[in-house]
Amino acid sequence: MKRLLALVFCLIFLCSGAVAERLDDQTLLSYYDDCLFIGDSIMQGFRRYRSAVREKDPSFLESSTVVCTASISLYVGSRRFLTGDFHFKYRNVDRTMYDIAKILKPKRILILLGLNDPVGIKIDRAMEWIEYIALNIPEFSPETEICFFSHTPITENYCRTKDRPGYQEKLNEYNQRLKETCERLGVHYIEIAEPLKGEDGYLAAAYTSDNLCHLNEEGLAVWIQGMLDFAQAEYEAGRWTPAQDGTTAKATEETPDVEPEPAAVETEVSPGTAEAEPAQAPSTLTIVTEGD
Amino acid sequence: MKKLTRLLAALLCLCVFTPLAMAEDAGTEEASLLTRVLEIAEDGDDLIEMYAEDLSELMGIEPEEYVDFVYLAGTSVETGREVIAVLAVDEVAANHVEEMLNTYLEGRIRETRNYFPVAFKLLSEAKVAREGLLVVLAIGEQAEQETKLLLTGE
Numbered sequence: 001m002k003r004l005l006a007l008v009f010c011l012i013f014l015c016s017g018a019v020a021e022r023l024d025d026q027t028l029l030s031y032y033d034d035c036l037f038i039g040d041s042i043m044q045g046f047r048r049y050r051s052a053v054r055e056k057d058p059s060f061l062e063s064s065t066v067v068c069t070a071s072i073s074l075y076v077g078s079r080r081f082l083t084g085d086f087h088f089k090y091r092n093v094d095r096t097m098y099d100i101a102k103i104l105k106p107k108r109i110l111i112l113l114g115l116n117d118p119v120g121i122k123i124d125r126a127m128e129w130i131e132y133i134a135l136n137i138p139e140f141s142p143e144t145e146i147c148f149f150s151h152t153p154i155t156e157n158y159c160r161t162k163d164r165p166g167y168q169e170k171l172n173e174y175n176q177r178l179k180e181t182c183e184r185l186g187v188h189y190i191e192i193a194e195p196l197k198g199e200d201g202y203l204a205a206a207y208t209s210d211n212l213c214h215l216n217e218e219g220l221a222v223w224i225q226g227m228l229d230f231a232q233a234e235y236e237a238g239r240w241t242p243a244q245d246g247t248t249a250k251a252t253e254e255t256p257d258v259e260p261e262p263a264a265v266e267t268e269v270s271p272g273t274a275e276a277e278p279a280q281a282p283s284t285l286t287i288v289t290e291g292d
Numbered sequence: 293m294k295k296l297t298r299l300l301a302a303l304l305c306l307c308v309f310t311p312l313a314m315a316e317d318a319g320t321e322e323a324s325l326l327t328r329v330l331e332i333a334e335d336g337d338d339l340i341e342m343y344a345e346d347l348s349e350l351m352g353i354e355p356e357e358y359v360d361f362v363y364l365a366g367t368s369v370e371t372g373r374e375v376i377a378v379l380a381v382d383e384v385a386a387n388h389v390e391e392m393l394n395t396y397l398e399g400r401i402r403e404t405r406n407y408f409p410v411a412f413k414l415l416s417e418a419k420v421a422r423e424g425l426l427v428v429l430a431i432g433e434q435a436e437q438e439t440k441l442l443l444t445g446e
Contacts, residue, residue, distance in 0.1 A: 070404055214368075
């Protein structure tokens with residue numbers, strides 16, 4: 001009888017743990033307080049969406065910072081020096097993501113890049129750049145957690161227009177590899193791609209603003225939902241509690257007017273391509289200087 | 293006695309209505325840039341109102357540099373649609389705001405070059421304009437007209 005009671009008690013305990021309460025959206029959004037979002041033109045849509053939502057809810061991602069540059073690639077974005085035509089800008093000054101992380105010391109840095117490489121046709125290299133970011137950020141902002149969003153899907157029309165047949169399948173493979181790489185490196189992988197897909201596996205027509213790769217408001221709302229689900233999963237796994245870091249104050253800037261380190265080398269980018277990357281990209285912690 | 297009564301009445305009117313009129317003027321001025329842009333821009337209702345943080349983070353223009361600003365952007369990044377107007381606190385601030393908006397415009401032209409043809413065309417045609425302490429950057433089909441109306445205060 002005692003054993004039976006103990007068993008029932010254990011079952012109740014396990015069940016109560018397994019079915020954790022769903023936190024309300026406001027609480028889940030606090031996971032992203034004092035965070036830094038980094039990205040390309042897809043992230044520009046995210047920034048505008050944030051402002052649009054804030055017209056109704058001023059607290060929406062209020063203490064987060066969004067830094068995005070259209071056309072920037074994962075390769076260029078991952079570098080510790082300024083290269084190519086496109087750079088991240090913070091306060092209208094060209095900076096690397098490391099410079100910005102150093103200034104803001106965000107709680108988390110959330111990255112969505114890869115559209116402009118394009119990563120689907122250079123997955124191995126892309127994993128090196130992901131690793132490069134994961135290894136380098138701690139040097140500039142040791143307490144910052146690193147998160148990578150899965151690459152958002154593209155439409156069938158994108159494959160035709162850009163002459164990249166089967167590119168969505170390649171992106172699926174990229175996302176799988178990204179997830180594995182993140183697990184190996186101990187950084188976060190936030191899944192936002194799958195809910196954006198239609199039945200055909202491409203970006204759903206209802207979620208795109210250009211019938212190519214950019215998201216409209218409905219698509220961006222799905223993205224936000226993915227972020228909420230991730231925060232809930234972190235809560236359920238016991239890795240995050242709202243009280244633990246539910247502050248809403250904007251990340252304190254340590255040295256707001258710090259200029260970026262001088263650019264080592266300016267790489268020429270041929271017209272018609274978004275960005276260029278060298279034949280071999282470094283994937284170590286070594287400070288990259290000339291010739292990279 | 294009549295004269296005294298009239299004088300008192302006039303003084304009373306001055307005391308009551310002058311502050312009211314001044315307050316009204318101040319109120320008009322306070323909301324002027326946003327109100328004026330919304331009156332001028334045909335698509336004003338469809339534009340998203342961006343925040344002081346956006347002005348700071350994107351353009352390096354800080355709150356202490358202006359007394360009023362408006363920053364509106366289209367919902368879709370492909371269009372390149374934006375209207376930015378900043379009323380600077382003084383000449384030095386206006387110079388800096390003008391410089392920052394020019395730098396911002398150059399960056400936007402570069403980043404849309406291979407990507408958003410519509411935005412690239414509009415951005416390439418856009419110009420930062422200034423009249424006294426008011427600096428304007430309008431990007432869109434009607435940008436020239438909007439800029440002119442904003443600067444002349446018509």
